[in-house]
Amino acid sequence: MAQPTGGKKPVLKTIIYGVVSVALYAAAFTHANTLTELFSRGSFWAAGPILTVFVFSYAHGTFASNLWSCLGVVARPRAAKRPAARPQARATINA
Amino acid sequence: METLLLDTSKFIELNFQAVGFLFIVGFIGGLVSGFIGSGGAFVLTPGMMSLGVPGTVAVASNMCHKFPKALVGAIKRFRYGQVDIKLGLITAASAGVGVQIGIMIQRAILDRWGQAGSDLYVSLSFVAVLVIVGGYIMMDAVKCARCGGEEKPSSLAQRLQKIEIWPMITFKTSGLRISLWFTIPVGLATGMLAATIAVGGFIGVPGMIYVVGASSLVASASELVVAFIMGMAGTVNWAMHGMVDIRLVLIILAGSLLGVQLGAIGTTYVREHMIKSVMATIMLIVAVSRAIAVPKYLVKLGIMDVSEGALSIMGSVSFAFMCLALGVGSVIILGAMWKGRRVEVPSRA
Numbered sequence: 001m002a003q004p005t006g007g008k009k010p011v012l013k014t015i016i017y018g019v020v021s022v023a024l025y026a027a028a029f030t031h032a033n034t035l036t037e038l039f040s041r042g043s044f045w046a047a048g049p050i051l052t053v054f055v056f057s058y059a060h061g062t063f064a065s066n067l068w069s070c071l072g073v074v075a076r077p078r079a080a081k082r083p084a085a086r087p088q089a090r091a092t093i094n095a
Numbered sequence: 096m097e098t099l100l101l102d103t104s105k106f107i108e109l110n111f112q113a114v115g116f117l118f119i120v121g122f123i124g125g126l127v128s129g130f131i132g133s134g135g136a137f138v139l140t141p142g143m144m145s146l147g148v149p150g151t152v153a154v155a156s157n158m159c160h161k162f163p164k165a166l167v168g169a170i171k172r173f174r175y176g177q178v179d180i181k182l183g184l185i186t187a188a189s190a191g192v193g194v195q196i197g198i199m200i201q202r203a204i205l206d207r208w209g210q211a212g213s214d215l216y217v218s219l220s221f222v223a224v225l226v227i228v229g230g231y232i233m234m235d236a237v238k239c240a241r242c243g244g245e246e247k248p249s250s251l252a253q254r255l256q257k258i259e260i261w262p263m264i265t266f267k268t269s270g271l272r273i274s275l276w277f278t279i280p281v282g283l284a285t286g287m288l289a290a291t292i293a294v295g296g297f298i299g300v301p302g303m304i305y306v307v308g309a310s311s312l313v314a315s316a317s318e319l320v321v322a323f324i325m326g327m328a329g330t331v332n333w334a335m336h337g338m339v340d341i342r343l344v345l346i347i348l349a350g351s352l353l354g355v356q357l358g359a360i361g362t363t364y365v366r367e368h369m370i371k372s373v374m375a376t377i378m379l380i381v382a383v384s385r386a387i388a389v390p391k392y393l394v395k396l397g398i399m400d401v402s403e404g405a406l407s408i409m410g411s412v413s414f415a416f417m418c419l420a421l422g423v424g425s426v427i428i429l430g431a432m433w434k435g436r437r438v439e440v441p442s443r444a
Contacts, residue, residue: 025345025349028341028342028345029342029345032109032342033099033100033101034099035341035342036101036106036340036341036342037099037101037102039334039337039339039341040102040105040106040337040338040339040340041337042334042335042336042337043335045334045337046331046334046335047334048334048341049159049330049334049339049341049344050159050327050330050331050334052341052345053159053160053162053163053344053345053348054163056163056345056348057163057164057166057167057348057352060348060349060352061163061167061352061356064352064353064356065171065356067353068353068356068357068360073357073360074360075175075359075360075363076363076364076435076436077363078363
């Protein structure tokens with residue numbers, strides 16, 4: 001896959017976030033039933049699943065991003081980017 | 096070791112196959128979402144239900160995975176300069192209203208015609224929207240491909256952009272200026288569809304393209320902002336009713352966070368009309384799936400007479416078509432990425 005010029009593979013970051021991600025999943029699933037029961041109690045426990053997914057998304061999402069980079073799957077730089085057609089200039093106070 | 100037993104009326108026992116299924120479907124759903132801005136929900140929710148998860152828990156858990164996945168996808172595509180945050184926020188605002196309208200309509204139909212009538216309404220809306228919108232996008236994608244893949248705003252969008260009704264909003268990333276009033280129907284329709292079939296993006300993305308005039312890249316990327324906001328709002332609601340099964344959410348997320356980033360990367364490998372092609376293909380196959388499911392509700396309402404055996408087969412075929420839709424979409428995306436990687440990138444001066 002195309003690599004941005006001079007890109008170094010973030011192996012260390014991948015490993016670190018991978019370990020963190022695995023640790024989080026292990027922690028969650030060894031207490032799966034307790035967590036599920038707590039988070040299904042409703043009212044202010046609603047914060048439980050929401051905060052949990054933010055934490056997991058940060059760790060696992062970063063791991064996933066670095067993993068793809070390590071595998072050489074990166075965004076392709078757009079060649080000669082066409083400038084977006086800007087709206088016509090006009091005198092305004094508030095656009 | 097866990098000694099606590101879960102309420103089995105809400106939470107299924109997880110086995111290896113269920114975990115594997117959810118991870119894989121999560122990955123493919125994420126891949127499609129990252130690429131076209133929506134999708135995945137229509138397989139994940141029935142997929143979870145086929146594992147025995149009650150409908151409300153399936154919907155709630157799907158929503159709880161959708162908003163962080165959309166956030167991760169949106170951040171990735173923002174870095175590629177594709178997300179128009181303003182467009183996403185403005186569409187999300189009217190989509191929120193649209194959801195409430197959609198819920199009210201569903202309730203009215205439920206009261207008037209019962210559960211079967213409500214399910215029939217959902218399926219018929221599904222099929223109508225998917226066929227009409229999906230068919231239109233497909234024709235446009237073919238036209239775009241024929242004329243060198245360069246996208247131009249639709250004639251409707253160009254006309255609407257010229258109409259000056261206060262307040263006029265400038266969308267820098269999309270490179271357009273249009274009256275707020277023309278973004279409202281797009282958002283409302285997105286919300287109403289989301290409330291009905293759980294996939295608002297099937298109207299949101301085409302709406303942003305053909306009504307507002309954004310490019311497919313910007314529309315599909317900005318839809319992720321809409322999905323994040325609506326998903327989080329919906330999840331708060333469901334979680335307050337205790338309907339989220341966090342185990343399912345985390346397993347699906349494990350796959351979808353990998354998939355959504357791959358899909359986002361994929362958008363940089365393909366010509367813009369590919370986004371339309373993939374979206375249209377998925378919509379048309381899902382339309383077939385939902386159409387096959389329609390007789391079930393007609394039978395329940397006594398309008399049609401089909402044997403139990405035939406209905407059961409139709410149910411399985413319908414589900415298979417849904418999986419096929421996602422499968423075909425992901426094959427097209429991955430294939431296009433594979434082809435795209437072999438094209439030399441001209442060096443920048």
